[in-house]
Amino acid sequence: MDSAGPLGAGQAEGHYDFIVCGAGSAGSVVASRLAENSEVRVLLIEAGGSDDVSEVMDPAQWPLNLGSERDWGFVAQANPHLNGRSIPLSMGKVLGGSSSINVSVWARGHKNDWEYFAQEAGDPAWGYESVLGIYRRIEDWQGAPDPLRRGRGGPVHVKSAANPQPVALAMVEGAASLGVPAFDSPNGEMMEGRGGAAISELTVRDGRRASIFRSYVQPRLGQPNLTVLPHATVSKLVFSGTTVVGVEVVAGSHRRRYYADREVILSLGAINTPKLLMQSGIGAEDELRRHGIPIVAHLPGVGQNHQDHVSFGCIFEYREPQQIGHGGSEATLYWTSDPALDRPDMFHCQVQFPVPSAETAALGVPKHGWTMFAGLAQPKSRGTLRLSGPDAGDPVLIDANTLSHPDDLAMARLSIELCRDLGNSAVFGGLVTREVLPGKCDAAGLQQFARSAAVTYWHQSCTAKMGRDRMSVVDHRLKVYGIERLRIADASIMPQVTSGNTMAPCVVIGERAADMIKAAHRV
Template sequence: MAVYDYIIVGAGSAGSPLARGLSDDPQNRVLLIEAGPSSDRFWVNTPAGMAMLYFDREVNWNFYTEPMAKLHDRRMYWPRGKMLGGSSSLNGMIFIRGHRNDFDSWARLGNSGWGYDDVLPYFRKMERYEGGDDQYRGSYGPLHITDPVIKQNSSFDFISAATKTGIPFTEDMNGAVHDGVGFIQHNIDKGRRHSAYKAFVEPVLNRPNLTVQTKCEVQRVLFNGRVATGIEIVRDGRRETIHAAREVILSAGSLKSPQILMLSGVGSAAELKQHGIDLVHESPGVGQNLQDHFYIHTGYRSTPDSSYNANLSGLRKYWEGFRYLLTGHSYLALGSSQVAAFVKSRPEEEYADLQISFRPMSFKYFPDGTVAVDRHPGLGVSIYQLRPRTTGTVTLRSANPSDPGRYTPNFLTDADDVRAVIAGIRKVREIMSSEPIASRVTAEEVPGPSLRTDEQLYQYMQATGNSAHHQVGTCKMGSDPMAVVDDRLRVRGVERLRIVDASIMPHLTSGNTNAPTIMIGTKAVDLVLEDRLPRRSIAS
């Protein structure tokens, strides 16, 4: 009979640091379980290889939303990592913690211990920042954080142009000053992706008290009354039960964790009854409060020396591949964006509610979700709305764990969300028409100079708007009736069950969500150990 003290479901951005921290104590028997395979493959380790993984069904869940009425009934493609490292093995490797106010707001909502000053030590603890150690940054942690190995001249010019439009320069947006414009950092080490799994788990795989199992599809959490006792999985076509002597911890992400909860009998009674699932505990907030950063892409044709499109196509891409294999310093070693600007959509915002990301290359984004690098030189600039007012839902499609859930993000259903994104498009145009970046631009490709009015830009958003793949909030932390977990990440209404991933965020952070998700896993170690429960007696 398989028995562990702690069962962690999901070896991704939060599950990996959690497994590392819990297994630091040799008395803890820890199982880290993953639905997908190993992530040790060339295109995972190569930063520019993320495009090669976009539709890989072995390492990617390949989710789709429900049709969205405000976006011409489009179904939006939502890639999520399905391998060791989870989405940190699939994403653009951008490392942005978020604004101080994001976390202070979590604390003001009644979540003790989650304010900025509370979480800062965990951000410092988890990172090995090449810029060194100070009161904001850490340089002794497992996760390598680096600047881009190649900084294009056009990136410097974008920063200079942005400052001329009134955006202040920030040397380190993960340091004292978040809002402003500056270079982005990435979790890349010596030209290779440094996923959460590679950083936290791979170095300690020889620990006898840590077990990692792949290709295990979790069916449900098992309960004795309201006490979580283990999980049921399917592995190699066989159904198995694994017992937890202390706790079951879901770290399956904002789309999978609420689905597993509902399949296990924790959720809305009406939702569970519809699918014939016995109710263990009524928790109406499960799968609610889905939040994501709505994303709009703009693109510009540029002078040849401003873009590295040519280096990623034709014969040059083979030279880049050779240079990458030889030195690790090539365009294949870059993350998905080089520069970020955090700006307000209007003066009365307390802090930046828009993120503008610049990359010295351009691509076409097709309705089916595929992307292709442009053959002509170009520059890409994206806008993310950081604090959406709309929320969506994750609900069940069926009682079959192999069926994906129903994902309904409700994008563009709030007029103020629409206003903010339109303001972001106009701000991008202001920057790109300012020197010195303006001299590098030969034409605006998308949205295109003919689209000028708010209505025309709104129609462009409807036709092309996408997700930044920053889904959070579906098992939110709090004390209100819709809260799923408390501020120690324990699932309310049941025992010996926690959730440790981005689904517990009460609301989105200002920026890409991978860094705060890793922080959640790092902080959760202390919560679990401080609450250390006695081992249950498990009959054979």
């Protein structure tokens, strides 16, 4: 699939029924589902190129994609709440999007994440019972049967990490010793209550990454009604009044337009979707006027409400070198710091090698060790995206504002303390010699460590949120307010970031979008 031209049997021509922008976790689903009808012409546009490289297909090589040509390489603006640091915000720029460069973890979110979606949308079809049905349709679950929660025969191969390393098993056992219950699955009963710890579930099949593009789109590449156009950046929406009729695309030195006779669907992710909207004239009037962009629709919520899971790497030294299994991420923990909370506020991910930030690396890192990322599942800090100019080549400015809310710093301390208790528990006695980071420090030192250690799980979201207030960008059908024939289907529509990795929820968003589009157009 290494080609600069169109992929599959389709040919890039001027007119299609539907144009899907972005071949990531949601866009791949939308394009595939719409192309199920052989009479429907679908164009799927992706700025990145082929996923047929070892760094993508070998799940263990995922770190090699970070900072490569397959990473958009976004970096947040310098943040005073992080001691002036500018932290990387990686996002996939390749067929499959971030599902081609992530750690392959399948995390479906908490029951009350989806209940919140339904509440904000005013539509029970976004609620947990409905979403469970979608997950049953999506999954080809390889574990113990659970007819209520799991599906067989779907496009996404999901399996618990096989033969997990001792450090992963110790994490689950150690959590239980601290009162955090162990579960067989992180995607079943565990995420209907207070949380727990479990071995991770992965989208890895026969040792190879099964990205969402590979799962949904690749089987359809021979269909004449589906065209995949890689190495092509969508630069502008094309309007007739307030109706979107197509897109402008830049590919190398060439610029051309493609027209959609029915709809355009944006699945460019939580950074590029609001960027394209604003540069096309959809956004806050003052932001658009500042860059001389003609206003098509005043939607002040575009680029607002930026959310991401922040985490802090606590590092422990091994007694003896250990093997790394399944890309190094085989165990996870979700927990509520207060039983009164309706969903977990702690989200911990184990990585089987040392992962410091650039700043904490200077404190010393063991040659052999493992990392427990103490993460915030429901951060309260909110960021903003701003334009630096009106053109596609002008970078977006990301004010992530990580740790700007005081409650997030307090929760960081609690999460780090849980990690320390876990890593220093008796269960790890045969594996670990010492805690390296953060090490012994007082309350002020721990706060300073949090500001220096903070990184993200690369779960950027919520920048074109679904809802009914003045800051909402799409309605419950994912249609952009005030604009005809334009929907958004990606993590930007989340009203609040889901508990855990965002790949699986994005697949649900893609499925919901496809269902609604097919119903609206009777295809």
